[in-house]
Amino acid sequence: xxxxxxxxxxxxxxxxKEGYYPWCPAKVRYQExxxxxxxxxxxxxxxxxxYIQWTSKSNMSARKKKILxxxxxxxxxxxxxxxxxxxxxxxxxxxxx
Numbered sequence: 001x002x003x004x005x006x007x008x009x010x011x012x013x014x015x016x017k018e019g020y021y022p023w024c025p026a027k028v029r030y031q032e033x034x035x036x037x038x039x040x041x042x043x044x045x046x047x048x049x050x051y052i053q054w055t056s057k058s059n060m061s062a063r064k065k066k067i068l069x070x071x072x073x074x075x076x077x078x079x080x081x082x083x084x085x086x087x088x089x090x091x092x093x094x095x096x097x
Contacts, residue, residue, distance in 0.1 A: 002056060002087045011041070011054050011083055011092065020045045038070045039080065050081060057084035057093055064095060071097075 022043035
């Protein structure tokens with residue numbers, strides 16, 4: 001299974017090739033490092049903003065539930081994406097909210 005750093009690197013490479021400017025919070029021990037406690041990255045291109053949670057493909061379901069729980073708890077909806085990395089195929093499966 002790919003490590004988080006590998007998944008992050010590959011995802012950022014894709015976003016940069018698409019012309020997006022990605023920003024990810026710094027990883028700090030003992031502190032929340034996800035955006036809103038849910039997303040790993042926010043990226044912008046022109047006036048388009050994308051909120052992305054990346055994970056291994058096998059953990060996509062858990063991340064979808066986490067995002068939906070956040071939406072319900074905060075009574076909000078943010079168009080967002082879950083990227084699941086397939087270590088064998090070296091590709092991402094993307095789920096859009």
